[in-house]
Amino acid sequence: MTFRINRRYLQLMRSNAPALLPVLRSRLQAGILATLLLSPDMELSLTDLAKRVDGSMGGVHNEVERLEQAGILTSRQVGRTRLVRAGASALVEPLTRLIELAFGPQQVVAEEFGGLQGVAEILIYGSWAARLHGEPGAEPRDIDVMVVASTEQSADRADVYAAADRAEKRLAKAVNPTVVSAKRWATQSQDDALLQEISTRPVVKIPLAATENEA
Template structure:
């Protein structure tokens, strides 16, 4: 079994953290098992095992629609708010920033880098004090500033967004900042809009 994730070592796996963050931070949505497996790049059986544990623990609820099994967060328990808050500050940057940046015109790609990305990839160290985001493209700087402020409020930690042009990102120049970013863990944000 893999070591517990560095972002929140009380969890059994990174998948468990990602799954909890997605479901608890979007309590209004239902997700089917196949969709979750595709989102996380694992088999439906792997997701199903995690979902069954979380349903058994009263954290998630499910229902069947035809052959599909839909799951969502249970918001009617004393666990919901504190667990949601915990997932927001630990694994929350990935779903929150992916969702938010997907709606910003001019964003071609986006990555989380720095200490949060390092912890997400399992590097040990202190909890990240902030979240560093690299946006590739030509979005409006004021929009990115506002987005960073709102994300900082929701995640309860500073969110720093650095913008670079697509040309600068693809040029592979000897820019010290970009070289440093490329040499350390990078977590690509999924900017595909959901149908």
């Protein structure tokens, strides 16, 4: 499944070491690796890659050059267009796993939760969302997911917990789902401490799978 990474997420990748994986040289590098390694079948021109990661052509070109020299990325020329994709180096598999553990919750949650029936909205909140938005701190030990059900009874909780279990196995982190109704989320009563906290902190909105009518 190819996943289009959130633009806000990529804007945070342009400079400085990313808070989620500070061993990487820059947020731009992290954005390029997350875009291409987490979607290994994707092949992008430098122009399209620069748009995806919201970086300059020069900066993207330099990062691609370094990564291609290491075999982490590979490219081919089609006319005047240089197309880039994940490489075949022995480094790619373990690096992809690191990238998935650090930046993958957005993709994994989308894949495991995005197709649930009766769901109006899905959000990641808590420490992982805060780190993605650039807040410093310790490595997130778990992933907090809020599933907003279309009605009180529309989302099957068994399906939600099954999706959380699948995501946990892929991410090697606890995935904690919370199911609330769309009415409760829209109201956000002052007496509802959890929703008040979520609404005032960084969140990452997860795209829902297209319905048959939308496809």
